[in-house]
Amino acid sequence: xxxxxxxxxxxxxxxxxxxxxxxxxxxxxxxxxxxxxxxxxxxxxxxxxxxxxxxxxxxxxxxxxxxxxxxxxxxxxxxxxxxxxxxxxxxxxxxxxxxxxxxxxxxxxxxxxxxxxxxxxxxxxxxxxxxxxxxxxxxxxxxxxxxxxxxxxxxxxxxxxxxxxxxxxxxxxxxxxxxxxxxxxxxxxxxxxxxxxxxxxxxxxxxxxxxxxxxxxxxxxxxxxxxxxxxxxxxxxxxxxxxxxxxxxxxxxxxxxxxxxxxxxxxxxxxxxxxxxxxxxxxxxxxxxxxxxxxxxxxxxxxxxxxxxxxxxxxxxxxxxxxxxxxxxxxxxxxxxxxxxxxxxxxxxxxxxxxxxxxxxxxxxxxxxxxxxxxxxxxxxxxxxxxxxxxxxxxxxxxxxxxxxxxxxxxxxxxxxxxxxxxxxxxxxxxxxxxxxxxxxxxxxxxxxxxxxxxxxxxxxxxxxxxxxxxxxxxxxxxxxxxxxxxxxxxxxxxxxxxxxxxxxxxxxxxxxxxxxxxxxxxxxxxxxxxxxxxxxxxxxxxxxxxxxxxxxxxxxxxxxxxxxxxxxxxxxxxxxxxxxxxxxxxxxxxxxxxxxxxxxxxxxxxxxxxxxxxxxxxxxxxxxxxxxxxxxxxxxxxxxxxxxxxxxxxxxxx
Amino acid sequence: xxxxxxxxxxxxxxxxxxxxxxxxxxxxxxxxxxxxxxxxxxxxxxxxxxxxxxxxxxxxxxxxxxxxxxxxxxxxxxxxxxxxxxxxxxxxxxxxxxx
Amino acid sequence: xxxxxxxxxxxxxxxxxxxxxxxxxxxxxxxxxxxxxxxxxxxxxxxxxxxxxxxxxxxxxxxxxxxxxxxxxxxxxxxxxxxxxxxxxxxxxxxxxxxxxxxxxxxxxxxxxxxxxxxxxxxxxxxxxxxxxxxxxxxxxxxxxxxxxxxxxxxxxxxxxxxx
Numbered sequence: 011x012x013x014x015x016x017x018x019x020x021x022x023x024x025x026x027x028x029x030x031x032x033x034x035x036x037x038x039x040x041x042x043x044x045x046x047x048x049x050x051x052x053x054x055x056x057x058x059x060x061x062x063x064x065x066x067x068x069x070x071x072x073x074x075x076x077x078x079x080x081x082x083x084x085x086x087x088x089x090x091x092x093x094x095x096x097x098x099x100x101x102x103x104x105x106x107x108x109x110x111x112x113x114x115x116x117x118x119x120x121x122x123x124x125x126x127x128x129x130x131x132x133x134x135x136x137x138x139x140x141x142x143x144x145x146x147x148x149x150x151x152x153x154x155x156x157x158x159x160x161x162x163x164x165x166x167x168x169x170x171x172x173x174x175x176x177x178x179x180x181x182x183x184x185x186x187x188x189x190x191x192x193x194x195x196x197x198x199x200x201x202x203x204x205x206x207x208x209x210x211x212x213x214x215x216x217x218x219x220x221x222x223x224x225x226x227x228x229x230x231x232x233x234x235x236x237x238x239x240x241x242x243x244x245x246x247x248x249x250x251x252x253x254x255x256x257x258x259x260x261x262x263x264x265x266x267x268x269x270x271x272x273x274x275x276x277x278x279x280x281x282x283x284x285x286x287x288x289x290x291x292x293x294x295x296x297x298x299x300x301x302x303x304x305x306x307x308x309x310x311x312x313x314x315x316x317x318x319x320x321x322x323x324x325x326x327x328x329x330x331x332x333x334x335x336x337x338x339x340x341x342x343x344x345x346x347x348x349x350x351x352x353x354x355x356x357x358x359x360x361x362x363x364x365x366x367x368x369x370x371x372x373x374x375x376x377x378x379x380x381x382x383x384x385x386x387x388x389x390x391x392x393x394x395x396x397x398x399x400x401x402x403x404x405x406x407x408x409x410x411x412x413x414x415x416x417x418x419x420x421x422x423x424x425x426x427x428x429x430x431x432x433x434x435x436x437x438x439x440x441x442x443x444x445x446x447x448x449x450x451x452x453x454x455x456x457x458x459x460x461x462x463x464x465x466x467x468x469x470x471x472x473x474x475x476x477x478x479x480x481x482x483x484x485x486x487x488x489x490x491x492x493x494x495x496x497x498x499x500x501x502x503x504x505x506x507x508x509x510x511x512x513x514x515x516x517x518x519x520x521x522x523x524x525x526x527x528x529x530x531x532x533x534x535x536x537x538x539x540x541x542x543x544x545x546x547x548x549x550x551x552x553x554x555x556x557x558x559x560x561x562x563x564x565x566x567x568x569x570x571x572x573x574x575x576x577x578x579x580x581x582x583x584x585x586x587x588x589x590x591x592x593x594x595x596x597x598x599x600x601x602x603x604x605x606x607x608x609x610x611x612x613x614x615x616x617x618x619x620x621x622x623x624x625x626x627x628x629x630x631x632x633x634x635x636x637x638x639x640x641x642x643x644x645x646x647x648x649x650x651x652x653x654x655x656x657x658x659x660x661x662x663x664x665x
Numbered sequence: 666x667x668x669x670x671x672x673x674x675x676x677x678x679x680x681x682x683x684x685x686x687x688x689x690x691x692x693x694x695x696x697x698x699x700x701x702x703x704x705x706x707x708x709x710x711x712x713x714x715x716x717x718x719x720x721x722x723x724x725x726x727x728x729x730x731x732x733x734x735x736x737x738x739x740x741x742x743x744x745x746x747x748x749x750x751x752x753x754x755x756x757x758x759x760x761x762x763x764x
Numbered sequence: 765x766x767x768x769x770x771x772x773x774x775x776x777x778x779x780x781x782x783x784x785x786x787x788x789x790x791x792x793x794x795x796x797x798x799x800x801x802x803x804x805x806x807x808x809x810x811x812x813x814x815x816x817x818x819x820x821x822x823x824x825x826x827x828x829x830x831x832x833x834x835x836x837x838x839x840x841x842x843x844x845x846x847x848x849x850x851x852x853x854x855x856x857x858x859x860x861x862x863x864x865x866x867x868x869x870x871x872x873x874x875x876x877x878x879x880x881x882x883x884x885x886x887x888x889x890x891x892x893x894x895x896x897x898x899x900x901x902x903x904x905x906x907x908x909x910x911x912x913x914x915x916x917x918x919x920x921x922x923x924x925x926x927x928x
Contacts, residue, residue, distance in 0.1 A: 641763030644695065644756055648687045648855070651862045658869050666772045666812070667881035672874045674776050674809070678783050678802075680867035685787030687859035693837055694792060697799050700830065701783050704806050707822075715813045718884040720893045724902050726818055727894070730825055731909055735916035737830050741837040742923035749927065754841040 015071065015103065016079045018064030019096045019151055022057040022110055026143035029053035033137040040137060043129025047121045050136040054114040054143060061110040065103040076102075076217060078153045097153035097216060101350065105150045105282060108357045111521075112274040113143040115514035119365055120266040122510035123372060135175060139270070142168035146275045150282065154214040155204045158283070162200065162243070165279060166193050169271050173263040185259040192256040192594075196246015200283075203239030207290075210236065216286065223289045230293060237290060237297040240283065248280030248334045251308040255590050257331055258315075261323040265368030268323060272330055273364050274357035281337045281353050288346040295344075302342025302422065306430030306437075309335030311588070313440035317447070318584045321377045322367050325448050329403065330360055332437055339434060340418040343425025352414035355525060359402035359410055362518035366396040369507040369515065370452065382452040389506045393453045395519040400449050402522050404442035405552045410522040413529035416548050420540035435551055442555025450563040671712035679705035692744045692756050696737060703733050768812060775808035792842065796834050803827040814883070817891040 029050045033040050040046055068077075080095030096102075117139055124132060145168055148161030167190075174186025208214055210229060211222055222228050244250070249257040257277070261268055271277070284291065284301070291298050309332045316328035333356050340349035369392045374382050386393040402411040415438065423431045506512060562570055574581055583589075678701055685698030707726045714722025748754050782802035789795040803826040810819035898906055 639763055641760030642756060643759065644687050644689075644855075647683075648859060648862060651683055651687065651866060655862060655865050655869065658866075658873075666769060668879040669874060669881075670772065670776075671809070671813070672879070673871060674779070676867060676870040676874060677780055680863040680870070681780070681783040681787055683866065684859050684863035685783075687862070688787070688856050691792055693834060693841065694795065696834065696837075697786050697795055700799060700826075701786060701802065704803065704826075707818075708806060708809055711810055711813050711815050711818055715815065715883055716880045718886070720890055720897055723815055723818055723890065723894055724897055726815075727821060727898075728905060728909055730818075730821055732912065734825050734829055735913055737833055738920045739916055739923070741833055742920040744837055745840050746923055748841040 015064045015068040015098045016077050016096060018060045018067060019098045019103070019106065020079065021060035022064060022106055023096060023144065023147045023151055025053040025057040025060065026050075026113070026140040026147070030137055030140035030144060033133060033140065040133030041130045043127075043132040044121070046133040046136045047117070050140050051114065051117045051121065053140065054110065054117050057143070057147075058110040058114045061103070061106045064098065065107055068098055068100070068103045078217065080153050083157075092156045092214060093154060094157050095153050096151040098151070101282075101285060102150050104354065106147060108354055109143070109146050109150060109275050112270055112357060112361050113139070113146075115361070115365070115517060116266045116270040119269075119368070119511050119514045120264070122508050123266055123368055124264060131175075135172075135264075138168055138172050138175075142172065142271070142275075146279070149279050152216070154216055155207070155219075156214045158286075159197075159201060159204055162247070162279065162283075163197060165276050166190060166197065166247070169193075169260075169276050172267045172271065173260045175263055175267065179262070181259075182262040185256075185262040189256040189260050192253050193246040196243045196253055198242075199239040199246075200243025203236045203243065206232070206236045206239065219287075220289050223293060228290075228293065233290075234294045234297055237287075237294045238300070240287060240290075241297060241301055244280030244283050244338075245304075246280070247283075248277050248338065249308075249331045250280075250304055250335065250338060251311055252590060254308060254312065254331045255587070255594060258324050258327045258587075261321070261327050265323065265364060265371060268327070269361045269364035269368070272327060273360035277330060277334055278337075278353050278357060281334065281341065281349060284338070284341045285346045285350045285353075288341065291341075292344070298342045298344060299427075300342070302339050302425065302427050302430050305335040305338030305340075305342055306422070306427070306433040307335070308332070309339065309437040310433045310440075311335075313437040313444070314580065315584050315587060316444045317440060318581055319444075320379050322370065322379055322382075322448060322452065323364075323377055325379075325444060326360070326363055326367060329363075329441065329445065330356075332441060333360070333403075335437070336415065336418045336434060339427075339430055340421045343422045343427055343430075345417075345421035345425065348414070348417040348421040352411075352418050355402070355410040355414040355522075358518055358525065359399045359522050362395060362399040362515065362522060363403065365511070365515050365518065366392055366399060369511050370396075372507055372511070373505060379448060379451045384454065386453040391506045391512050392515070395512075395515045396453065397449065398519045398522055400445045402526065403445050404556060405438055405548060406556075407526075407549060408530055409526040410529070412526065412548075412552075413533060416540070416545055419548055420544050423544065424540070435547070438548065439551045439555045442552045443559050446556045446559035447563050450559060454564055668712060668716045671708060675705040675709040675712070677705075678702075678708070690755055690757055692747065692754050692759075693741075695756060696740050696744070699740075700733070700737070703729065771808065772812050775805045775812065778802075779805035779809065792838060793835075796831060796838065799834070800827050800831045803831070814886060814890060817894055 033046050033050065039049065071077075076097055076099035078095055078097040080093040082090040083094045084090060084092040117136065120135065120139070124135065127135070142165065145161045145164035149158055149165060152158035152161060170186045170190040173189050174182050176182045177186070204214070207219070210232065211219060213219060213222075219228075246253045257272060260272060263271075291301070312328045312331035312335065316325050316332065319325045319328060333352070337349040337352050337356070340346070340352065370382065370385060370389070371377055373389060373392075374385070376382075398409065402409040405412045405415040419431065419434055419438075422434060562573060586592075682698045682701030682703075682705060685701060686695050687698075689695050689698060707729055710722040710726045710729070714720060714726075744754060747759060751758055779802055782798045782805060785798040786795045786802060789798065804823060807819040807822040807827070810816075810822060
């Protein structure tokens with residue numbers, strides 16, 4: 011069935027917008043809670059159907075030319091300054107599929123996960139979910155950089171509001187603000203880049219810009235700064251070093267939010283942006299090199315940090331940062347297609363992992379891996395899907411992540427970046443290691459016995475912290491387990507989640523399997539030739555990581571203590587998150603707060619001071635003038651005589 | 666004597682009366698000053714009337730004199746009242762309307 | 765040196781001198797007496813202007829009535845026994861300045877325009893003319909004046925009623 015793909019894209023875009031507006035505009039609907047939830051999910055379902063139909067229609071149309079529909083927004087003398095609309099091409103329709111699918115699954119999952127939230131809060135949650143879906147699709151379908159930026163900012167706002175959903179918790183509020191600030195720092199760069207680009211070329215439109223770039227009509231002078239500024243924006247949203255610090259703290263939000271925002275959609279916006287403008291970046295290879303090196307470094311850094319986390323969501327968060335580094339490295343090597351493919355597969359299995367982690371947290375009542383154990387027996391469905399996701403993430407053949415990861419590795423090698431390639435390989439090893447550490451600790455092994463010896467999970471020779479400072483939830487105020495009204499879950503009573511939660515899990519797992527198998531059967535079309543030793547090398551690296559994890563945490567032939575001691579200084583640094591947060595805090599205190607205080611002082615003493623002085627003078631002057639009224643008649647007669655004098659002099663009687 | 670002489674005389678007497686009104690401390694002194702001013706005005710009126718050959722100004726002067734007498738009577742009544750309440754005829758003490 | 769000019773100057777000098785004595789005198793009673801002299805000098809000026817009736821009214825009402833009133837006022841309000849009638853002027857400089865400036869301006873204004881230098885001839889008796897016009901042209905103001913005097917009489921007697 012064909013149809014106009016633009017129409018489908020518009021439908022997909024406007025359904026969540028309508029949902030947000032309706033839920034927002036009708037307080038009774040919002041306060042009804044579950045009704046809003048189903049309404050929002052219904053709109054998301056329609057959006058998904060529209061996205062699928064649109065993808066099919068575009069694929070059937072056969073043309074490689076992008077189609078778009080725009081409407082004038084800001085008029086100006088030489089035609090519209092800015093337009094809004096949709097741009098439909100292969101990239102945007104595919105991305106739209108991912109966004110609508112994950113959005114729908116997350117919304118359905120949330121109806122069960124957040125079932126004991128008060129109804130008005132639930133309404134607020136779904137309004138925000140709808141708004142987020144709309145703004146993310148606005149980024150995906152943007153035909154010009156201006157609409158992209160507006161929706162980009164809107165995405166940031168929604169993510170801040172969703173991370174801070176439990177805004178009464180101070181950590182959540184702080185985490186939301188931190189996410190907002192750090193991504194905002196990147197967004198400034200993006201805005202500067204967009205404006206400079208407009209100055210250089212005179213247009214915001216993506217199709218026109220692409221045409222200009224490919225026909226070499228864009229002057230190269232100053233283009234590096236522009237692309238670097240655009241990369242800054244991507245750096246913020248996609249959590250590249252050093253702007254990655256917001257992502258682990260963003261785990262204070264509900265787990266479905268993490269699945270949506272920090273796995274599949276918002277953090278991929280940066281990667282998507284770079285993919286969208288790859289023809290621009292192709293003109294500035296130096297910036298691309300920076301992108302590649304930074305991506306590889308981020309991947310390795312985040313992998314190291316993930317190895318020492320005990321909070322299951324934080325492990326997944328760092329893993330997301332790491333995988334985003336992979337995508338960026340591929341783009342930096344010049345093969346945006348590989349990065350985009352990894353984006354798609356990663357979106358699926360990371361969302362799967364997050365939602366699975368949510369099921370575990372919901373059942374056990376704690377985020378901490380040390381509180382879990384032997385869940386495979388008690389929650390078999392969750393264990394299976396989580397295992398599927400982990401195998402995909404580790405890059406084992408037959409599962410989704412394998413082909414895309416190998417593509418990334420191959421592209422980085424082919425692009426001529428050997429050292430980043432080695433960094434990525436090391437990160438792959440660590441990825442397999444830490445993910446399977448979580449699997450073995452949580453799903454296999456003995457349960458219960460671990461609960462008493464909390465500190466036994468990762469013994470720490472040198473430092474006094476038991477675990478990274480902010481990830482250790484105490485009983486009762488844990489991040490997203492405290493709200494479970496039906497008793498804080500415990501290990502003994504762990505069971506598989508209700509269908510509304512396991513349903514999405516199975517859907518994602520099946521999709522991951524299908525992708526994995528189909529890639530094995532028909533490998534994705536690659537733009538380059540990988541060396542023959544690459545695939546076996548990747549498989550060996552993954553399997554050795556799994557082996558190390560198994561030996562350490564399942565069979566216990568290698569002591570975790572010994573491993574920890576062997577990497578002592580690195581471990582300490584990792585536990586302190588390489589002091590980046592402290593650096594940011596120090597910068598904030600010494601620069602921003604000082605500046606704010608100076609401005610505040612100026613406002614209080616100079617601006618207000620001027621006003622106060624003027625008012626004091628007025629009052630004083632009035633006081634003095636009051637004494638003119640002596641109350642004595644003679645003085646008034648004198649005044650009349652004086653006035654008569656003045657009048658006579660003025661009208662010139664006597665001159 | 667021309668009109669100018671009479672007008673000059675009236676102006677001088679008027680200003681002397683004004684000076685007296687403004688500077689005298691005793692309320693009756695103020696009234697004396699007012700009397701001088703009114704006299705000067707009357708001189709003006711009669712002079713103008715005479716030099717026009719008309720009697721209108723003189724009739725006006727008549728009225729002015731009568732009204733002045735009334736005003737003096739009332740003014741003195743006020744002064745007496747003030748003296749009764751304040752036991753002082755000094756104009757410096759009448760300042761209840763001061764700001 | 766006609767009689768008219770001599771008379772005018774005599775009366776003028778008397779008037780101005782008496783006026784200065786009124787305002788500059790320290791003794792209130794002396795000031796009142798000098799005012800009487802000034803009023804009589806004014807009557808003389810009226811005579812030089814052929815306004816005999818006005819002069820007579822001036823002497824009768826002003827010099828007679830007003831002075832009497834003022835004297836009685838002084839008697840009532842000043843403590844004659846044991847205390848000198850004295851008063852000191854205040855704000856002399858400011859008042860003098862304004863008065864002097866006003867005088868200068870007025871004189872300059874007067875000296876500008878062309879003013880008549882000779883009196884026009886009189887057609888008949890001014891007093892008879894005045895009487896006629898009082899009862900013909902100015903009847904209404906005349907009657908209203910009577911009402912005004914009545915109001916003044918009432919007001920003054922109300923003011924000066926005995927305290928109770």
